[in-house]
Amino acid sequence: IYSMVRTFEIVLGKLWNRLFSGVEVVNPEIPSELAAQDYEIVFVPTHRSHLDYLLVNYTVFHSGLPSPHTAAGINLNFFPMGWFLRRTGAFFIRRSFRGNRIYTAVVEEYMAYLLTHGYPISFFPEGGRSRTGRPLPLKTGMLAMVVKSFVRNYERPIAIVPVYIGYDKVMEVKSYLKELSGGAKKKESMFQLLGARKLLKMYYGKAYLSYGEPIILSRFLDATQPDWKTFADSKPEWLSSAVNDLSQQVSKHLNEAAVITPISLVGLALLASNHKALPLEELQAFIEKMIELNTRLPYHANVKVMSHNFAEILESAQKLKAISLYQHAAGDVAFV
Template sequence: VVKPHLLGEPPKVTSAEPENAANTQDVKPSNKKYTVYVLQNYSRSNALLLDNETQRLDLPRALHPLTINSDEQKVIDEKKAVIFLQHHNANNLLNPAPHNFPSRLLRLIEAQIQHPEIDIELVPVTILWGRAPDKEDSWLKLLFTDSWSTPGKIKQLINIGVHGRQTYIEFHEPQSLQQLAQLASQRYPNLSPATYVVSYLNDYLDSKREAVLGPDLSDRRNVMESLIKSRDIQDAILQESIRSKISVEEAERRAIGHLNEIVSDYSYSAIRFAETVLTRLWTQLYDGVEVHNFSTVRELADKYEIIYTPCHRSHIDYLLLSYVIFKRGLMVPYIAAGDNLNLPFVGQLLRGGGAFFIRRSFNGAALYTAIFKEYLFSILSRNTPLEYFIEGGRSRTGRLLPPKTGMLAMTVHSHLRGRAKPIVFIPTYIGYERLMEGATYVGEMQGKPKEAESIFGILKTLRKIERIFGKVHVNFGEPVFLDDVLKKHDVDHIQIAANKDALPPELSVAITDVAHQIMENINRAAIIN
């Protein structure tokens, strides 16, 4: 029997009836709530998993009959208390024909409209086998991992065998069928209520699924091809050929080189590998990793574009933060990493974990700047979570460094070019009792020159893994909502048409304000070790 990991909290619904009780109810004045679970796609294995989990959590059983009587009249008599929005023979999920609506849902809506005294709650449920948005991996891994595509019977059997221990279930907030039916009649009086209800539930489950899997990704090569063919990059290539007095073909080769230098190679296999290694590493290095206030992030993840903005004191920061996020059931963010870390072998591992590389300076590199901005725009347009260090580099003293607003300005530029989800910054404090790089920092403050990143330097650091560095605290601070700050400074109306368009100068005050709020909220989230 597969025992899934439970994400979030179980739903607050009516507790299950005793096993030997008849599941036939008469509606009383107390207006008891009746629970029906909603899965997006038809799957027997998912239904069985859901039923086992509802039994374990003492919730109304998903595969038990549901019968409701009102005034001695049988109102509802269903074999199961679960609805599949898309059955195995349905092929048009976004705009289903009437015969493709779930028949059980149609009967429940009709009963709810005719008998408003009953109260049916729909509980959307997400079940993931392996959690991976693995459009970027090999065909073999595509067979073995959950993604945005609906698996067939054979693939689902493989999923169960391969990912039984990496299965996740999340019960979402109950939705009142009565309220949904009323909204349907008010907003779309000419459509059947089922049209609105199915569309709403599909969108709701898509947003929850995206919060865990991330958006439906293309592989790295396709991302690069899409970017190189975009109108904005083609314009930048033409300008580069004129500026540098080279052919358009040569300018395009430069652009492809810049993309190879920058673009991530997000891979679920790399993330799973890192999870295994880091679990052992944290046990060996630290007395414990304590995480605070992650529930705030979870609440925001499906409605906002999440940008994590942690303080930066150690190379451990991005590994630890990604690990914490992944273990709590959200997608590992894409991480802006300095190009000094783009080392042989190490750089590829970091790319697989979501890193993309950025130069320390863009001065005199117009084509590189245009390509980086377009790549950042593509990340934000797909609602992919993002992470960057607002200080720019690591603090050697433990105090926060003054904020660097370059990435922040490009984020605002992308947001004003084409708003997808609203953006929220998550200031994050990461505190160590002892830093792994502590001795190096002391040497630098005593006058020793800063060492360049190298494989040799990494090997020297790995020699320290036998030592214990105390506890680590990861505290997610008060969010900063970008649209609120733009509105505060009366610049929320500004729109940017293209990559090459500069940020209007009146935005500089708002960008500085965002940076200061992030820094202040990191400070407020600090925990004394």
């Protein structure tokens, strides 16, 4: 597997250089410090694009840590993508386990095997890609499997690490717009993969990956269910409520790990204006005020503003062709 993962790293390094002007990683010390303390790490990223699978595994491996085994939707198990992903640590699961106890038991045992044998895991708790950029309600099935495995065998400590993923421009933006307009979702296939080659010629700005505050599972259970260690051989009655509380905690930590990108600042300013247009002076004043507001009243210490320079912010939006400039003697106007 190592040779395939190493090849995977080289190929993805070239892909990122082709697609993005950079990949910004925030709080990279978090997983490294947890690994040094011998924690089993469960990465729980937000889900915005098919690139998320690749970005998380590449970033983790590139930092010197083992590439996580990633739970991927069975819709991606087509040749050659399924063949490639499986050999770099992915395992494919169905969208729903409802009504199939045997399948659920098999996946639970596989998850428990990975966790108790020292393999890091990654899965997307939203269950699918967000088409709007807004976070989706978290699914609790995979989190429940992690908790049940830990209750059965708590010798190896587990840390759940929320991972916020963002892009200046999502590669699938056109297909998302079609789906949001009522169009049917196209099934992933080799032909769709080949058709995506033209997307590699476009510019997508930067990608962002931010590690949030980890949740130490033993501490969480100690706080919510102090006698949890006495239920090692059965499914406790408190499991569902504990997992729901855990999902709320994960969701909160994901929000706290968000990054404020240049394009989001420009979009907020222009879309909030009456005519979706502002003179550059007003646009600059608005953006600088938003940055100052975040500095004085931060949502959380982990929330990062990726650029404080208005000229850089404006240039980034123009490069992405997200805005246009109308030149006028009284002053230029930016508009959507």
